[in-house]
Amino acid sequence: MEPLDRAFLANVLDLMLDAVCVVDTEGRFVFVSAAGERIFGYPPEEMIGRPVIGFVHPDDRERTLVAVAEIVAYQHKPIFENRYVRKDGRVVHIMWSARWSPLDGVRVAVARDVTARKRAEAMQAALYAISEAAHAAEDLLALFAQIHRIIDGLLPAKNFFVALYDAAGDWLSFPYFVDQDRAPLEPGTLDAETLCTELIRGGKERLVSHDAVDPAQPVRTPVDWLGVPLGVAHGVIGALLVKSHSPEVRYGQADVELLKFVSAQIADAIERKQGQLRLQHVAQHDALTDLPNRNLVRDRVAMALARARRDGTGLALMYLDLDDFKPVNDRFGHAVGDGLLQQVAQRLKHCVRASDTVGRMAGDEFVVLLAQLHAPEDAALVAEKIRAALCEPFDVAGNAVLVSPSIGLVGYPKDGEEADPLIDRADEAMYRAKRAGGNRVCVAGDTDEARA
Structure with a gap:
């Protein structure tokens, strides 16, 4: 049997769904198979010659360098996971299998995109955490703070707020509001021109591109808005919104689906906590004066x-x-x-x-x-x-x-x-x-x- 030539091997590698990467002693890509473009978003020629660590998510760089040192020291690391930032700004979760070749002075690694699995695991964990928060939180403010932390673990949510709608009084309030660029919004009646009104009246999620600005809520810099209504059996009780002030943090359709998925659980948790607090209030207050009993x-x-x-x-x-x-x-x-x-x-x-x-x-x-x-x-x-x-x-x-x-x-x-x-x-x-x-x-x- 004749030895396989390099062109044939390169074609075989390019057919693989996982990306094969080769990195030199200086930590730069010297080879990336065709699957790298699907996973990382960059054509191989844009990655070759560039430091690997520059593509890694900033929060994962330190432990990635530790893993690289272990690979060089022990020659083989069967499983390692970290996050990379794609060319389009989206974050992907990568599972690596890597080995160091002392003779060639390179690291050879196979990268598999496990973003879908990690997202599914995170969503299930988030649903459980939201349910637990509804029982453990002392009041609505504590519940909203817990929900903020949970959402921030799923997608970038540094700027996050909850709007609650009282249909009987046509009144919109903002009991939880965290925004690095502006003061909390004042409560009031629904305004037909605001994003919150569109979410509550329309009952559908909205993603606003960072180069568009909500005319009713002007800001100094371009932002991305992502909002979902909070719907329960009897209607919409409010909305959840996340916002980005940085062009480097973008929201995509996957983020829309994720926030939409957990919004039903969040709406149920809020309504359940409101019911608990109402019962607690009735049990602890005088019916005539509403004073503590x-x-x-x-x-x-x-x-x-x-x-x-x-x-x-x-x-x-x-x-x-x-x-x-x-x-x-x-x-x-x-x-x-x-x-x-x-x-x-x-x-x-x-x-x-x-x-x-x-x-x-x-x-x-x-x-x-x-x-x-x-x-x-x-x-x-x-x-x-x-x-x-x-x-x-x-x-x-x-x-x-x-x-x-x-x-x-x-x-x-x-x-x-x-x-x-x-x-x-x-x-x-x-x-x-x-x-x-x-x-x-x-x-x-x-x-x-x-x-x-």
């Missing part, structure tokens, strides 16, 4: 006490009751009484900081928790502010209603170090104020019957 108040007090012990700060707790609330119900009816309680809740919230807690314990009894107090006398000032605010007339359904509060005031650490005893002492101080005639603040431990 007795159970949530006790939890908040316990948490505030733990924080105060840790930080060496104080806190104050007020238990208050409306004087002569029953005559309001008797004279005007329960609907006016309910309206009065709702307005009382709002006034109480306006008297304290956003970080403080106002809760409804039962009937016309409320609790105010002032956390992280640095000056104990501040609590008495807030208590007097509340007393004065509740003595102002209320207008409930056209009826002028006058009430006043009886307030019991306690503090940590002077009056107790556990939640339930502290609440009970505040309740006792409130009854002392009521017995003294109402419309006053009674401080636990005072020798006087009450402070008017």
Whole structure:
């Protein structure tokens, strides 16, 4: 049998679906078979003579150099995977089998494109991670942050935001917005000219080329936009968008299909988390005033006490009751009484900081928790502010209603170090104020019957 000539061998190599590459001692390509163009996007003549490491994804270059050193040292490395950047900017995953030939001073390697397999594995892992995030995240913001990390593992998503749509109010909000080039978008009604509106109303994914700019959302530099609607059984609840500010990061049809594939799972996760939070809110809040109920108040007090012990700060707790609330119900009816309680809740919230807690314990009894107090006398000032605010007339359904509060005031650490005893002492101080005639603040431990 005659020996095979080089032309024949070259033709055979060019017929292979995997690319055969030969690299010299300086790390430059000296031969690339025809399959290299399909895998890397470059014709072989554009690769020959150029350093291999220049084609490798920047994040994989260091470990690739380590692998090269091992190949030279041990002569054979059956399996090694890394990422290359194609001529068109897309990233491909390559599985290599390589060997070093000391006699010829070259590395011979076979490259197989495993991008499809890696993408399928990543998508399955992403679906599992999204499902886990829906259960583990404390709130929607934490869920969105988790989703951002998951998406960023699938495609370039440095700039990522979530839009949520309330169909009943025709209202679009942006609860999660990360963009290196602009401030978060303001919520508002759907605008027919924006990309978000097109996604939500049209219900179809969109890929906007980097040389086109959304006229309703101008930016200083060309960008790529990729957006998909978040659809559930009853309609579209929002949209996911990723954006690139760099011409080096481009989105293609594969990225569209990937984001579209995971969007259904993300939409379900968001809706499931919203449902969980609604149920949790109902279980922990008063139905009439939407204030924290007795159970949530006790939890908040316990948490505030733990924080105060840790930080060496104080806190104050007020238990208050409306004087002569029953005559309001008797004279005007329960609907006016309910309206009065709702307005009382709002006034109480306006008297304290956003970080403080106002809760409804039962009937016309409320609790105010002032956390992280640095000056104990501040609590008495807030208590007097509340007393004065509740003595102002209320207008409930056209009826002028006058009430006043009886307030019991306690503090940590002077009056107790556990939640339930502290609440009970505040309740006792409130009854002392009521017995003294109402419309006053009674401080636990005072020798006087009450402070008017």
